[in-house]
Amino acid sequence: MNAPLAVVTVTYSPGEHLRTFLDSLASATTRPVTVLLADNGSTDGAPEAAADERENVRLVRTGENIGYGGAANRAVALTDPAAEFVMVVNPDVRWSPGSIDELLAAAERWPRAGSLGPRILEPDGSRYPSARRVPDLTSGSLHAILGSVWPTNPWTQRYRQDTDAVDERPVGWLSGSCLLLRRVAFDSVGGFDSRYFMYMEDVDLGDRLGRAGWLNVYVPDAVVTHAKGHAAGRHPESMLPAHHESAYRFQADRHPAPWQAPLRGVLRLGLAVRSRIVVASALRRRDGADGVPGDDAPHTQVGTGERRER
Incomplete structure (x- = not known):
């Protein structure tokens, strides 16, 4: 029998997304799961219901809203340290049949793959650029300035890798909405930075995985669909400043020298204004006819990340 696999997801009132996540998981792998x-304070009862109804689901209460990375780390620490792999996934992901097994085969x-990520589809079936370059200060800034007004600018295209062939390959980083992590690699860099x-x-x-000699490998034959932003889109007044602070x-962590203090000051001021x-x-879009913020609204800062359960 194949070795069991631990799947970690961070919940924050995930609603019906969690049921879809768990139902579709059954066809994602032949391994026992x-x-x-890792619940950060849900109030909708969905995590409790899932743990009560399903034998393979365990509720880990973090005690407070400790953030995505901190909650994921706490749950990963409770898994078998001898297990070779662990999955960290958002609860608004819908698995395609065999998607986890495709990731495991690629591993x-x-x-030397420390992380592996699938092809991520939008709810409308379009491909989300989930495998990207690590943003440097120059390309990240130009992407931030031009991304929303000139989406096809070369810095945004280079960063998002929209025009790259959809093939299995190492990349700079992968969307944290669905990651297969080699446990020894994850532990070697201390997991997610809970700051x-x-x-x-x-x-x-x-x-950090790349700097430590590991690879981040994009595996397009593994496919999931990500609803995205069901928590973030409701509260742009708190989510978007958090995104700019993370940027x-x-x-700042990569430009720590004393002589770089003026650069950090300019960066902080510019991001505060942009935020x-x-x-x-x-807020205008949320409260008007256009609905919740679009994808580029929270993502076009100096470097980007994924919408996340808190």
Whole structure:
């Protein structure tokens, strides 16, 4: 029999998304699966109901809203440390049949893969650019400035890798909405950096894995669909500032020298101004006819990350 696999998901009032997640998981792999719900304070009863109704689901209460990376780390620490792999996934993912087994097969082909991620589809069936380059200060800034007004600019295309062939390959970082993690690699870099409350923790993890000699491998033959942003889209006034703060942390950590203090100051000021602008725009869209903020509203800062359960 194939070895059991732990699947970790961070919940924050996930609603019906969690049921879809668990129902579709049954066809994603032939391995026995244990699901750990790292709950950051749900009030909708969905995590409790899932744990009561399903024998393979375990509820892990974090005690408070400790953020995405911190909650994921806490649940991963409760899994068998001898297990070779663990999955960390958002609860608003719908699995395609065999998707986990495709990731596991790719892990055998790439023994230096610290993380592997699937092709992620939008709810309308279009491909989401989930495998990207690690943003440097220059390309990230130009993407932030031009991404929403000139989506086809070369810096945004280079960063998002929209025009790259859809083939199995190492990339800079992978969407944290669905990751197969080699446990020894994840542990070797200390897991997610819990200083990131939400957003950018996947960019940071991919970058640190790469710096430690591991690969982040995109596996397009594995397919999932991600609803995205069911928590984030409701509260742009808190989510978008958190995203900009994470963007600052990511670049400040990589430019720590005393002589780079003026650069960090300019970066913080610029992101603060941009945060106010995009929050105002997102609130207008949320409260108007256009609905919740679009994908580029929270993502076009200096470096980007995925919408995340808190």
